[in-house]
Amino acid sequence: KNEVEQSPQNLTAQEGEFITINCSYSVGISALHWLQQHPGGGIVSLFMLSSGKKKHGRLIATINIQEKHSSLHITASHPRDSAVYICAVPNYGGSQGNLIFGKGTKLSVKP
């Protein structure tokens, strides 16, 4: 069974700051998901990546398969980025089947 650890658990930033959220997992995988959840809301998929780096707007996700580690970066953070960010990996290491979720990082960006 895969295990996922995220850090930090809580993060408060000022608008405009560069944000980094980290995720480590225990079993080798072929893909990792970064997800966003606003309070009381459903989950939105931000990235699914299997190697290297992906960028979407101000969001950048990187993964190091050998180190079993991924990071989510937010450049020029904005109050609307305030949400819980969750990384998730396949439970049995493959790319299908059920996902195991980290406990999430609660981000609050102050104006």
Next chain:
Amino acid sequence: DAGVTQSPTHLIKTRGQQVTLRCSPKSGHDTVSWYQQALGQGPQFIFQYYEEEERQRGNFPDRFSGHQFPNYSSELNVNALLLGDSALYLCASSPLARPNYGYTFGSGTRLTVV
């Protein structure tokens, strides 16, 4: 292109009752997974359906059952509701034949058991 659609969005039930939640997967997706997210916790896997059969199951009691229809839509049924079943229930769809194409999540159904 519609994503994953879940209904209803909110639901209040009484302890002991039964509830059915519904999920329509994203177009082109044939696999549906259900998750339970208690307040302040990460989602927990309930089960996954493919070709109208339960393909995998998490650590949930038999009170939780499901079904998948020929059009790939799915239902989650919970019998004999307990207060602890109050949670956000998330549905996710994916294409089994393209394992790196990933998941699409619905917005969830918030179930409150009173």
